[in-house]
Amino acid sequence: MPKERILVVDDEPDMLSSCQRLLSRSGYEVKVAPSGREALRMLKEESFDLILTDLRMPEMDGMEVLRLSREQSPDSAVIVFTGYGTIQDAVMAMKSGASDFVTKPFSPDHLLLAVEKAAGNLRLAAENRALKGQLEERFSFDNIVGRSPAMREVFDAIRKIADTNANVLITGESGTGKELIARSIHVNSGRKNRPFVPLNCGGIPEHLVESELFGHEKGAFTGAAATRPGLLEFASTGTFFMDEISELPLNLQVKLLRVLEDRRIRRVGSNREIEIDIRLISATNRNIQQMVKEGVFREDLFYRVNTFVIHLPPLRERMDDLPLLAVHFLKRYAKSTSKVVEGIAPEVMSVLKSHAWNGNVRELQHVIERAVALTTENVVRLEDLPDQLWRGADEGTGEPSPEERSHFDLPFKDAKEAMIESFERKYILKLLSKHKGNISRAAEGSGIDRRSLHRLLVKHRIEASKYA
Ligand SMILES: Nc1ncnc2c1ncn2[C@@H]1O[C@H](COP(=O)(O)OP(=O)(O)OP(=O)(O)O)[C@@H](O)[C@H]1O
Ligand SMILES: [Mg+2]
The missing domain is CATH 1.10.8.60 (Helicase, Ruva Protein; domain 3)
Known part of the structure; x- marks a missing residue:
């Protein structure tokens, strides 16, 4: 990669020649301007990655060069030279957009270091722009970002299964993106204009889960002041997302299994059966297979919910x-x-x-x-x-x-x-x-x-x- 193009502006000829010598020796392409006015003329004609300018010069001072160069080429970086003890000038310059300052007199090393640092930041900004480009082009899907082989498999899986009615189990540690994936499956399915209804099975007290799921008739139990449909009913024709399915109590596991088999539900306290049509996506951060072995999660339900499994590996x-x-x-x-x-x-x-x-x-x-x-x-x-x-x-x-x-x-x-x-x-x-x-x-x-x-x-x- 060719090194950065630098413009040095100073009214002292010695400064110009020594900067030019030093910086070209380090591989930079260097031009010099003996005055602010000359610098401006050059900035109009060609572009520079870095501008090094003295602050105190007769006629047009460095602040003016700084201001105009910010206008002309906002992507380039400006380093200002300040005399000893004029820290206020430096502060002003930094506030106006200079990226660094070097106090005169300076050693060659000092100057090179400042230039290297500024050049490094410019390259960093360019790299970041490239990363952003990649984000837009290739490595994101519905705001899900990833380029690792594991995430590419996840993208493929979503594309393949989104528009089916297959039940999906998403596994992965907390914070790996399970809910994000569940929503993406929904919006890429034929049900996208229908509701996406989440229920966090671990988030509500056990005795309320049943009426949340199935709804209840008025007077079905103390506190059931009015008839209320359950979430499964709301989710009908859409997608039902059961988060932390491992936390579903065993007696409800049986009931959920029946719903998945019969595609019908009954509200608590009612005899009437209601037909429902849901697509089930479940998620867990626990090892359900192990729970099946231990007898705390029903094997038959496990085989129902895991028609398709998407595993999200931990970020590390x-x-x-x-x-x-x-x-x-x-x-x-x-x-x-x-x-x-x-x-x-x-x-x-x-x-x-x-x-x-x-x-x-x-x-x-x-x-x-x-x-x-x-x-x-x-x-x-x-x-x-x-x-x-x-x-x-x-x-x-x-x-x-x-x-x-x-x-x-x-x-x-x-x-x-x-x-x-x-x-x-x-x-x-x-x-x-x-x-x-x-x-x-x-x-x-x-x-x-x-x-x-x-x-x-x-x-x-x-x-x-x-x-x-
Ligand atoms: N690949 C990704 N790209 C972009 N954002 C992501 C990705 N994975 C996760 N996130 C974001 O990280 C946060 C956590 O994700 P999410 O809530 O889906 O995790 P989770 O697996 O459901 O966690 P938990 O088990 O704690 O519920 C969300 O804000 C989500 O948008
Ligand atoms: Mg979650």
Whole structure:
């Protein structure tokens, strides 16, 4: 892949030539402009991935270049140079959309690192756009996302059996998407314009399940003040979804079996039989076969409900799906909160990939929802994840985090600088959580003076208030 195209804008000729030399040596394609006005002319004619501009220049200053380049090419990233001690300028620039700043005078390593970081983010945004494209094109079906072989089998199964009347049993741990699949089968069947009626068998007291299912006549039992049809009646001509079917009491298992065989029901307290036509989809997160062996689930009912079985493996067994799912939820929550969140930082993805996900897709969904709500940037960063997810990942063990491991591939000087950056970041984050976001106390507790601490916060784009 060709490296990024960079435009450097500065009124000092020496700066221009040394930046040009340095960056071209690292493989970037570099052009230079000695003034803001010249830069604008060039921006109109060609496109750049990255723009490096000095802030203080005669005539048109860097803020103006920043503003106009955001207009001309919103996808490119801008890094600004600021003089020592002009942190306010940097803050302003970042607020106006600069992606980073570098304080003058800077070492070649420092500049390269900033450029690499910005270029990395651009590539990340491009990758995320590609993932979103895949989501739209190939790897989703009715909002069900997946590219793992297991999920592709699920898609095939839905296509094959949706438009039949076969009873379907969906198995899988909690949060793997059983209800989502059940609804998708319904909307892809000939019954799609008829009701989809769910009942969570574990969710209501045992003595009420029967009247929920079958309905009752007025006065059938104490409390039955009026005649009420049951859910099976409501579901007639549509789909009945029995969630947690393993929790159905044994006496009702017999009754349900009879309904499936005779296609008739009787309300509690009534002699009249009502014909019904339902398609049954059931779900369970327990091992029903085992329950059959133990005699707590009827074998004859088991064979009735499992005409077709769809098994959803736990998320940890189909990690291929994780990046797509994460981006899917990112898109959804960014949209619903009207936030611009372009992607997920690579180190976040590594942490997500190494988590066990006992709560499966639902857990991932909540993690992303929370991260989107918390992030103050256009990408999700480590500190937007719940503590237990990422602190464990790089603490205590003394092992380098995935992000730090990637530094080992850099030349020594860059690696050292990158390590220092990630150390700074971690140190500050810990410090802030310890002092609950109170900057004065954090400064005191660490021996960093307030101004330097403030500078580090801006540099790492950390908001102290998040830790309050
Ligand atoms: N493959 C997937 N693609 C997109 N979203 C998914 C996928 N799998 C699950 N989800 C989402 O995850 C959440 C949990 O899914 P769902 O409620 O279907 O799980 P479940 O297996 O029924 O869990 P439980 O056993 O706890 O009832 C839902 O918000 C669902 O939309
Ligand atoms: Mg469910």
